[in-house]
Amino acid sequence: MGFAIPVNTAKRVIPQLIAYGEVRRPKLGATFRSVKKLAKLGYQLPVARGLLIRRVQRGGSAEQAGLRGLSLDGEDIILGDIILSVDNKDLNNSDDLFRLLDKKKFGDTLSLNVFRRGRKIKIPVKLLPISRSNNIRRRRF
DSSP, X not given: OOOOOOHHHHHHHHHHHHHHSSOOOOOOSEEEEEHHHHHHTTOOOSSSSXXXXXXXXXXXXXXXXXXOOOEEETTEEEOOOEEEEETTEEOSSHHHHHHHHXXXXXXXXXXXXXXXXXXXXXXXXXXOOOXXXXXXXXXXX
């Protein structure tokens, strides 16, 4: 059995495997849910597509850029930001985001179109390495 790896991928991945024993890819430092999947489950959201930010990781790119996840106000759930597109490429699911991030490197800046509290805004996000000691902010719903 054999596996074919594109040479451009190998050139990027092999030095990381040698240096760190793993591949280090940029991440936004947040967890997401697809708006389309949530709609299929019966949730009514103000947009038809995109990625709803559930949680933001401390020290990650998303937190540094000011992106917001779901939160609680008493018993009410406050909607987090919904990422509509990255670098003008629409997002329908997290795979769309991961494919886009796979082509980026630490230090690159992305332009996110975000739906926040009834408005569409642009937010620049610089891709930062995430320390393993950082934790996702967890809030039980």
